[in-house]
Amino acid sequence: MGLFLRAISYISHPLFIPLAGTIAYFIITPKYSPLEVQSGNILPIFILTIIIPIVSYLILRNIGVVRSIFMPSIKERRYPLLIHIGLLLMIIYEVLPNNFVMEIHYYFLGLTIAAIAALFTLLFKVKCSLHLMGLGSLFMFLTALSIHFEINITLALSFLTVFIGLVASSRLYLKAHSKAELFIGFCIGLISQLLLVRFWL
Numbered sequence: 001m002g003l004f005l006r007a008i009s010y011i012s013h014p015l016f017i018p019l020a021g022t023i024a025y026f027i028i029t030p031k032y033s034p035l036e037v038q039s040g041n042i043l044p045i046f047i048l049t050i051i052i053p054i055v056s057y058l059i060l061r062n063i064g065v066v067r068s069i070f071m072p073s074i075k076e077r078r079y080p081l082l083i084h085i086g087l088l089l090m091i092i093y094e095v096l097p098n099n100f101v102m103e104i105h106y107y108f109l110g111l112t113i114a115a116i117a118a119l120f121t122l123l124f125k126v127k128c129s130l131h132l133m134g135l136g137s138l139f140m141f142l143t144a145l146s147i148h149f150e151i152n153i154t155l156a157l158s159f160l161t162v163f164i165g166l167v168a169s170s171r172l173y174l175k176a177h178s179k180a181e182l183f184i185g186f187c188i189g190l191i192s193q194l195l196l197v198r199f200w201l
Helices: 002-011 014-028 035-062 074-099 102-124 130-148 154-173 179-194
Strands: none
Touching (some): 002 154, 014 102, 014 130, 035 074, 074 102, 102 130, 102 179, 130 154, 130 179, 154 179
């Protein structure tokens, strides 16, 4: 059981959330998206949100700034979050304007707001769950897409809800977070997307 829950924590790592939302958009949307637009978004987002953060983590670990990919302490989270925010802003200002998709633009804007909020909570010595924050953002984005395109993805949202429960359980089992930290993280992710829905829904 412990191995399964640990695997869930790795699979649901916040690094995968930006790419997951982007791919989900192109699967869900009924709008025609040329292959150039899809690859023009997916490939650089993959590089900027997964490859570069992994390289950055290895550098930070080698110089002793972080000890684990899950960044268990408040101090360890500062630099990775700042790097994450910088990369999200790079996507918003450099990648998305070249292959503009309004829904993805606001999705990444919401992710940026959530990351800044998570960084802000560190000032108050609060270590909100980045796993739940990312999944909260993804859940709200998919729900809004379902309403926006009038597509029934209830089954997908149900599976995601169960998965969110599994992730929350794994974080509690591994003693990575308290219930309050999980709740705060989920709310930050959910609200950051909800605030921007009115601009594109």
